[in-house]
Amino acid sequence: MITESLTIDDIARELGVSKTTVSRSISGKGRISETTRKRVLDFIEKNNYKPNLMARGLAQSRTYNIGWVVPGDSEMTMLFFFQKCMQGVIDAAAEADYDILITTVYGHNISGLQRVLDNHKVDGVILGQTLVHDKAIRALKKSGIPFVTIGSTEEKNVVQVDHDHISACRELASILKMKGIKSAALIGGTEDKVVTQARRRGFEEGMSGVRTEIFMDCEKTEEIERAVEDAVRNKVECIVCEDDRICYAVLGKLKKDGVRIPEEMRVASFYNSALIDEYQPAITSLEYDPKALGTTACRTLLAMIDGQTPGAKQMLGYEVMLKASTL
Amino acid sequence: MITESLTIDDIARELGVSKTTVSRSISGKGRISETTRKRVLDFIEKNNYKPNLMARGLAQSRTYNIGWVVPGDSEMTMLFFFQKCMQGVIDAAAEADYDILITTVYGHNISGLQRVLDNHKVDGVILGQTLVHDKAIRALKKSGIPFVTIGSTEEKNVVQVDHDHISACRELASILKMKGIKSAALIGGTEDKVVTQARRRGFEEGMSGVRTEIFMDCEKTEEIERAVEDAVRNKVECIVCEDDRICYAVLGKLKKDGVRIPEEMRVASFYNSALIDEYQPAITSLEYDPKALGTTACRTLLAMIDGQTPGAKQMLGYEVMLKASTL
DNA sequence: TTGAAAGCGCTAACAA
DNA sequence: TTGTTAGCGCTTTCAA
Numbered sequence: 256m257i258t259e260s261l262t263i264d265d266i267a268r269e270l271g272v273s274k275t276t277v278s279r280s281i282s283g284k285g286r287i288s289e290t291t292r293k294r295v296l297d298f299i300e301k302n303n304y305k306p307n308l309m310a311r312g313l314a315q316s317r318t319y320n321i322g323w324v325v326p327g328d329s330e331m332t333m334l335f336f337f338q339k340c341m342q343g344v345i346d347a348a349a350e351a352d353y354d355i356l357i358t359t360v361y362g363h364n365i366s367g368l369q370r371v372l373d374n375h376k377v378d379g380v381i382l383g384q385t386l387v388h389d390k391a392i393r394a395l396k397k398s399g400i401p402f403v404t405i406g407s408t409e410e411k412n413v414v415q416v417d418h419d420h421i422s423a424c425r426e427l428a429s430i431l432k433m434k435g436i437k438s439a440a441l442i443g444g445t446e447d448k449v450v451t452q453a454r455r456r457g458f459e460e461g462m463s464g465v466r467t468e469i470f471m472d473c474e475k476t477e478e479i480e481r482a483v484e485d486a487v488r489n490k491v492e493c494i495v496c497e498d499d500r501i502c503y504a505v506l507g508k509l510k511k512d513g514v515r516i517p518e519e520m521r522v523a524s525f526y527n528s529a530l531i532d533e534y535q536p537a538i539t540s541l542e543y544d545p546k547a548l549g550t551t552a553c554r555t556l557l558a559m560i561d562g563q564t565p566g567a568k569q570m571l572g573y574e575v576m577l578k579a580s581t582l
Numbered sequence: 583m584i585t586e587s588l589t590i591d592d593i594a595r596e597l598g599v600s601k602t603t604v605s606r607s608i609s610g611k612g613r614i615s616e617t618t619r620k621r622v623l624d625f626i627e628k629n630n631y632k633p634n635l636m637a638r639g640l641a642q643s644r645t646y647n648i649g650w651v652v653p654g655d656s657e658m659t660m661l662f663f664f665q666k667c668m669q670g671v672i673d674a675a676a677e678a679d680y681d682i683l684i685t686t687v688y689g690h691n692i693s694g695l696q697r698v699l700d701n702h703k704v705d706g707v708i709l710g711q712t713l714v715h716d717k718a719i720r721a722l723k724k725s726g727i728p729f730v731t732i733g734s735t736e737e738k739n740v741v742q743v744d745h746d747h748i749s750a751c752r753e754l755a756s757i758l759k760m761k762g763i764k765s766a767a768l769i770g771g772t773e774d775k776v777v778t779q780a781r782r783r784g785f786e787e788g789m790s791g792v793r794t795e796i797f798m799d800c801e802k803t804e805e806i807e808r809a810v811e812d813a814v815r816n817k818v819e820c821i822v823c824e825d826d827r828i829c830y831a832v833l834g835k836l837k838k839d840g841v842r843i844p845e846e847m848r849v850a851s852f853y854n855s856a857l858i859d860e861y862q863p864a865i866t867s868l869e870y871d872p873k874a875l876g877t878t879a880c881r882t883l884l885a886m887i888d889g890q891t892p893g894a895k896q897m898l899g900y901e902v903m904l905k906a907s908t909l
Numbered sequence: 910t911t912g913a914a915a916g917c918g919c920t921a922a923c924a925a
Numbered sequence: 926t927t928g929t930t931a932g933c934g935c936t937t938t939c940a941a
Contacts, residue, residue, distance in 0.1 A: 260702075305700045305701060305702070307640075307702060308701050308702065308703065309636065309639045309640045309643070309645060309702065310640055312636045312640075313634075313636045313637050313639075313640045316636070318636060319701075319703075320647075320683065320703075323684070327669055329665070331658060331661075331662070331856070334658075334661045334662065334665060335658070335661065338656070338661060341684075341686075342654055342686065345684075345685075345686060345694065349694065349697065352697075352701070354683050354685075354697075354698060354701075354703050355683065355684050355685075356647065356681050356682065356683055356684075357650070357668075357672075357682050357683075357684040358672075358681075358682075359668075359669065359672060367672065367676065370676065370679075370681075371681060373632045374632060374635050374646075374679070374681075375587075375632070375634060375635065375636065376635065376646075376647075376681050529658070
């Protein structure tokens, strides 16, 4: 069943033309008469010829692969996000006959990425998440390979695709303020992720003039629950969660403690997902489009690989979803 | 910063030897004096030379990539599983300087995989999940490329790596029987996945002589809840869940309805995960090692790529974890 | 509009 | 033990 695949030479011989002609018919580069072009293409179609990308790659020093880098230790909610992003990347890549080479990193341990870079296995890289002082970004810059990050970074000269988290969070916060909330708590995770910092800043800006309490570094459920207890004790009117995972834990805790939403405590989340989607009452949150993030990142990267220089930062839209939880 | 990389020619010239000598020093193939070998290797080390895998690939018709195929629409619990498997694959692959090209399929829509196959982008493929009448397996067979499946299949001549689900489930079921359970319900999903069929069979075998009720095709939460209601109404003593996602929904439903575990209903799961790990009371379940599955699959595949013919089926171990939920 | 020929960087017979 | 010489299958000048 291992069909010896056709080569460009076979086709040339068969059709009585030169390799060059065949090559040109396929790539569309250079002048060719429509007739011969058609003849070649027809033959290719009929005989189901597929060019050897390895050979083409060697000739043009391209791999037709792009690297997709994600944390190897994501929790549930991030896994979902990355999965959707990746689907966007895959779809956009396929349009250009590119494939996805996946690599995991563990925080600042980027040995996997380094290998891929050293071995020239990809023509460009998409970084699925940005950290503060990101080692991956440093390595990518050093390698000279085109790359784009999903998520923002403080590093200079990096092409980034992101939602405007600061504006989004600011907007959600100020809407809450307009609805008459007099005090609010933000519960967030560690600030080594850029997005976490952005959300905090948006919250603070949007809530200016309102009594706020900030609980950061809440990664474990117990830490989140402790923050909720504090917020309840301090009679905060609304808890704003940095992401859906935190929100999930917050909802669980409030339920456990018999705190009614929204009567006794309002709740909003800076990120929604399947995790909190079906909760009753429905949770006010920001809504993004992870897949679009992936598609945009990939298209941008492909343009860069083709030698273009896209804008440094591309911002995608968001939606504020007001629901019953902040009534 | 785009350093023109060294080629094997540069090294040869620099060292006054032939390309062949350099090539041999690197690959270790053919006889070479230790002295020259060392000289070459030292030079390589010092100048941080990395061979061009594209060129090597063209010469040996290898890509040094292996394909990793997973469903594009997995839910939470499967995402976790695949993530862990994949980490095993990545680690094993890295040892052989291989990388992972990821492709998603949607049920029997395997166009992504087909592209990768047609374009010869990988030297072998690992299928992350097997379906009944799996189109992907057909395509892989047809392509002639080595591949291994994670999960079993009824197809002939397929190298498979799997846990012995039937035995595992049979064992858990019969332990429950020995503990004096007189009736049990199985709640499971659709039987298009091979593993689902296997678990059902194991359950039935292990429970022989006990009154059983089988609720299959439970994919949505409401369907699972309805099954739970039926089981409770029929005074079944124990609910056995086909996987953790189902178990999660079952636990939620029982809690909602105020059914105490294990006093009023015992609960066991044929798969555990973070989803039900921390539940109180602890849930009796089967425990597997997804990462080991990935490593084994990858090592097996690499052996096949090297021309070896491994055993058709590799079974990995499991553990029965008896916990308070079936006391 | 087409073709000849020289690579891309490496491997692998075959000689020496 | 080492070197010479063809390729691997495609792209891309440069000529015709």
